[in-house]
Amino acid sequence: DIQMTQSPSTLSASEGDRVTITCRASQSISDRLAWYQQKPGKAPKLLIYKSSSLEYGVSSRFSGSGSGTEFTLTISSLQADDFATYYCQQYNSYSTFGQGTKVDIK
Protein backbone atom coordinates (compact mmCIF):
# COMPACT_ATOMS: atom_id res chain seq x y z
CA ASP A 1 0.00 0.00 0.00
CA ILE A 2 1.10 3.55 -0.70
CA GLN A 3 1.44 5.58 2.50
CA MET A 4 0.68 9.30 2.53
CA THR A 5 2.23 11.59 5.14
CA GLN A 6 1.16 15.19 5.64
CA SER A 7 2.95 17.94 7.51
CA PRO A 8 2.29 19.71 9.69
CA SER A 9 -0.51 17.92 11.56
CA THR A 10 -1.75 21.21 12.96
CA LEU A 11 -1.16 24.73 11.71
CA SER A 12 -2.14 27.91 13.54
CA ALA A 13 -2.59 30.90 11.28
CA SER A 14 -4.35 34.25 10.97
CA GLU A 15 -6.66 35.56 8.29
CA GLY A 16 -4.60 36.90 5.41
CA ASP A 17 -1.70 34.50 6.01
CA ARG A 18 -0.19 32.42 3.22
CA VAL A 19 -0.39 28.77 4.24
CA THR A 20 1.41 25.75 2.79
CA ILE A 21 0.71 22.09 3.56
CA THR A 22 3.00 19.30 2.38
CA CYS A 23 2.08 15.74 1.44
CA ARG A 24 4.63 12.98 0.78
CA ALA A 25 3.97 9.61 -0.85
CA SER A 26 5.90 6.47 0.07
CA GLN A 27 6.46 5.83 -3.67
CA SER A 28 5.98 7.74 -6.87
CA ILE A 29 2.35 8.48 -7.74
CA SER A 30 3.02 10.71 -10.78
CA ASP A 31 0.45 13.53 -10.50
CA ARG A 32 -2.39 11.36 -9.23
CA LEU A 33 -3.04 13.39 -6.11
CA ALA A 34 -6.08 15.27 -4.83
CA TRP A 35 -6.69 17.68 -1.95
CA TYR A 36 -9.87 17.95 0.14
CA GLN A 37 -11.21 20.31 2.78
CA GLN A 38 -13.33 18.91 5.58
CA LYS A 39 -15.33 20.78 8.21
CA PRO A 40 -16.74 19.14 11.35
CA GLY A 41 -19.73 16.93 10.65
CA LYS A 42 -19.43 17.34 6.88
CA ALA A 43 -18.13 15.22 4.02
CA PRO A 44 -14.78 16.13 2.49
CA LYS A 45 -14.95 18.64 -0.35
CA LEU A 46 -12.72 18.29 -3.41
CA LEU A 47 -10.41 21.28 -3.94
CA ILE A 48 -7.63 20.11 -6.27
CA TYR A 49 -7.19 17.04 -8.50
CA LYS A 50 -4.32 15.83 -10.68
CA SER A 51 -1.95 17.64 -8.30
CA SER A 52 -2.66 21.16 -9.60
CA SER A 53 -6.07 21.27 -11.30
CA LEU A 54 -8.58 23.45 -9.45
CA GLU A 55 -12.02 21.90 -9.08
CA TYR A 56 -14.81 23.93 -10.65
CA GLY A 57 -16.22 26.50 -8.24
CA VAL A 58 -13.29 26.39 -5.82
CA SER A 59 -11.63 29.69 -4.97
CA SER A 60 -8.40 30.54 -6.79
CA ARG A 61 -6.86 31.15 -3.32
CA PHE A 62 -6.19 27.42 -3.40
CA SER A 63 -3.39 26.01 -5.53
CA GLY A 64 -1.55 22.72 -5.72
CA SER A 65 1.80 21.60 -7.07
CA GLY A 66 4.17 18.65 -7.16
CA SER A 67 4.71 15.29 -8.80
CA GLY A 68 6.31 12.00 -7.96
CA THR A 69 6.41 11.83 -4.17
CA GLU A 70 6.19 15.42 -2.92
CA PHE A 71 3.19 17.72 -3.16
CA THR A 72 2.00 20.99 -1.69
CA LEU A 73 -1.32 22.75 -1.14
CA THR A 74 -1.09 26.52 -0.79
CA ILE A 75 -3.78 28.91 0.40
CA SER A 76 -2.64 32.33 -0.78
CA SER A 77 -4.55 34.47 1.73
CA LEU A 78 -6.37 32.59 4.46
CA GLN A 79 -10.04 33.52 4.91
CA ALA A 80 -12.35 32.77 7.86
CA ASP A 81 -14.08 30.05 5.84
CA ASP A 82 -10.77 28.22 5.30
CA PHE A 83 -10.31 27.09 8.91
CA ALA A 84 -10.80 23.35 8.50
CA THR A 85 -8.94 20.06 8.13
CA TYR A 86 -7.20 19.31 4.84
CA TYR A 87 -6.44 15.87 3.44
CA CYS A 88 -4.36 14.70 0.53
CA GLN A 89 -5.37 11.54 -1.36
CA GLN A 90 -3.35 9.44 -3.78
CA TYR A 91 -5.23 7.54 -6.46
CA ASN A 92 -2.37 5.97 -8.40
CA SER A 93 -2.93 2.64 -6.66
CA TYR A 94 -6.41 2.30 -5.21
CA SER A 95 -6.81 5.21 -2.77
CA THR A 96 -5.17 6.31 0.45
CA PHE A 97 -5.35 9.54 2.41
CA GLY A 98 -2.89 11.50 4.46
CA GLN A 99 -3.56 11.87 8.19
CA GLY A 100 -4.85 15.41 7.77
CA THR A 101 -3.72 18.94 8.61
CA LYS A 102 -5.93 20.99 10.89
CA VAL A 103 -5.75 24.71 10.17
CA ASP A 104 -6.93 26.65 13.18
CA ILE A 105 -7.04 30.26 14.32
CA LYS A 106 -3.85 31.68 15.79
Next chain:
Amino acid sequence: QVQLVQSGAEVRKPGASVRVSCQASGYTFTSYSINWLRQAPGQRPEWMGWINTANGNTKYSQTFQDRVTFSRDTSATTAYMDLRRLKSEDTAVYYCARTILLSFGDLGDYFDYWGQGTLVTVSS
Protein backbone atom coordinates in the same frame (compact mmCIF):
# COMPACT_ATOMS: atom_id res chain seq x y z
CA GLN B 1 -27.37 19.24 -9.55
CA VAL B 2 -25.47 16.12 -8.59
CA GLN B 3 -26.59 14.66 -5.28
CA LEU B 4 -25.78 11.52 -3.36
CA VAL B 5 -28.23 10.96 -0.52
CA GLN B 6 -27.48 8.26 2.03
CA SER B 7 -29.70 6.38 4.43
CA GLY B 8 -29.92 7.32 8.09
CA ALA B 9 -27.86 6.44 11.13
CA GLU B 10 -27.76 2.83 12.32
CA VAL B 11 -26.98 1.13 15.63
CA ARG B 12 -25.97 -2.51 15.65
CA LYS B 13 -24.65 -5.05 18.12
CA PRO B 14 -21.31 -6.80 17.53
CA GLY B 15 -21.63 -9.67 15.07
CA ALA B 16 -24.61 -8.14 13.28
CA SER B 17 -24.77 -6.76 9.72
CA VAL B 18 -25.68 -3.35 8.33
CA ARG B 19 -26.80 -2.03 4.94
CA VAL B 20 -26.22 1.57 3.89
CA SER B 21 -27.82 2.98 0.75
CA CYS B 22 -26.74 5.82 -1.52
CA GLN B 23 -29.28 7.30 -3.94
CA ALA B 24 -27.84 9.29 -6.83
CA SER B 25 -29.52 12.05 -8.79
CA GLY B 26 -28.60 14.83 -11.21
CA TYR B 27 -26.42 12.73 -13.51
CA THR B 28 -26.44 9.45 -15.46
CA PHE B 29 -26.03 6.85 -12.72
CA THR B 30 -24.33 4.23 -14.90
CA SER B 31 -21.68 6.65 -16.18
CA TYR B 32 -19.79 6.81 -12.87
CA SER B 33 -18.60 4.36 -10.25
CA ILE B 34 -19.70 4.60 -6.65
CA ASN B 35 -16.97 4.21 -4.07
CA TRP B 36 -17.47 3.53 -0.39
CA LEU B 37 -15.26 5.03 2.31
CA ARG B 38 -15.46 5.28 6.05
CA GLN B 39 -14.06 7.67 8.62
CA ALA B 40 -13.69 6.73 12.26
CA PRO B 41 -13.83 9.57 14.80
CA GLY B 42 -10.75 11.79 14.49
CA GLN B 43 -9.26 9.62 11.74
CA ARG B 44 -8.52 9.99 8.05
CA PRO B 45 -10.98 8.64 5.47
CA GLU B 46 -10.41 4.98 4.57
CA TRP B 47 -11.31 3.65 1.13
CA MET B 48 -13.36 0.42 1.17
CA GLY B 49 -13.82 -0.23 -2.55
CA TRP B 50 -15.93 0.59 -5.58
CA ILE B 51 -18.74 -0.72 -7.73
CA ASN B 52 -18.93 -0.15 -11.48
CA THR B 53 -22.58 0.85 -11.73
CA ALA B 54 -22.72 -0.02 -15.44
CA ASN B 55 -21.77 -3.70 -15.20
CA GLY B 56 -21.85 -4.41 -11.46
CA ASN B 57 -18.14 -5.28 -11.20
CA THR B 58 -16.65 -4.61 -7.80
CA LYS B 59 -13.25 -4.05 -6.23
CA TYR B 60 -12.79 -4.36 -2.50
CA SER B 61 -9.98 -3.19 -0.26
CA GLN B 62 -8.17 -6.18 1.23
CA THR B 63 -9.06 -4.81 4.67
CA PHE B 64 -12.76 -5.43 4.06
CA GLN B 65 -12.79 -8.05 1.31
CA ASP B 66 -14.23 -10.89 3.39
CA ARG B 67 -16.93 -8.84 5.13
CA VAL B 68 -18.31 -6.35 2.61
CA THR B 69 -20.54 -6.55 -0.46
CA PHE B 70 -21.48 -3.74 -2.82
CA SER B 71 -24.53 -3.86 -5.06
CA ARG B 72 -26.62 -1.47 -7.09
CA ASP B 73 -30.14 -1.06 -8.46
CA THR B 74 -29.85 0.90 -11.70
CA SER B 75 -33.61 1.47 -11.97
CA ALA B 76 -33.54 3.14 -8.54
CA THR B 77 -30.15 4.83 -9.17
CA THR B 78 -29.10 3.50 -5.79
CA ALA B 79 -25.96 1.78 -4.56
CA TYR B 80 -25.75 -0.36 -1.44
CA MET B 81 -23.01 -1.34 0.97
CA ASP B 82 -23.46 -4.40 3.19
CA LEU B 83 -20.99 -4.93 6.04
CA ARG B 84 -21.13 -8.17 8.03
CA ARG B 85 -19.75 -9.45 11.34
CA LEU B 86 -19.60 -5.96 12.79
CA LYS B 87 -17.08 -5.11 15.48
CA SER B 88 -16.87 -2.09 17.76
CA GLU B 89 -13.96 -0.85 15.60
CA ASP B 90 -16.41 -0.52 12.68
CA THR B 91 -18.05 2.45 14.40
CA ALA B 92 -17.58 5.24 11.88
CA VAL B 93 -19.25 7.54 9.40
CA TYR B 94 -19.66 5.70 6.10
CA TYR B 95 -19.62 7.70 2.87
CA CYS B 96 -20.43 6.98 -0.73
CA ALA B 97 -18.51 9.05 -3.28
CA ARG B 98 -18.46 9.29 -7.06
CA THR B 99 -15.55 8.66 -9.43
CA ILE B 100 -15.19 8.02 -13.13
CA LEU B 101 -16.17 4.48 -14.13
CA LEU B 102 -13.52 2.11 -12.79
CA SER B 103 -13.31 -1.28 -14.44
CA PHE B 104 -10.20 -3.24 -13.49
CA GLY B 105 -6.71 -3.04 -12.12
CA ASP B 106 -5.59 -0.96 -9.19
CA LEU B 107 -6.00 2.56 -10.53
CA GLY B 108 -8.27 4.76 -8.48
CA ASP B 109 -9.63 8.24 -8.99
CA TYR B 110 -10.50 11.37 -7.08
CA PHE B 111 -13.92 11.76 -5.47
CA ASP B 112 -15.82 14.73 -6.88
CA TYR B 113 -19.16 14.27 -5.11
CA TRP B 114 -19.82 12.72 -1.71
CA GLY B 115 -22.89 11.63 0.17
CA GLN B 116 -23.68 13.31 3.47
CA GLY B 117 -22.41 10.31 5.46
CA THR B 118 -24.13 7.64 7.55
CA LEU B 119 -23.08 7.08 11.15
CA VAL B 120 -22.90 3.39 12.01
CA THR B 121 -22.48 2.69 15.71
CA VAL B 122 -21.53 -0.80 16.86
CA SER B 123 -22.10 -1.31 20.55
CA SER B 124 -23.31 -4.03 22.85
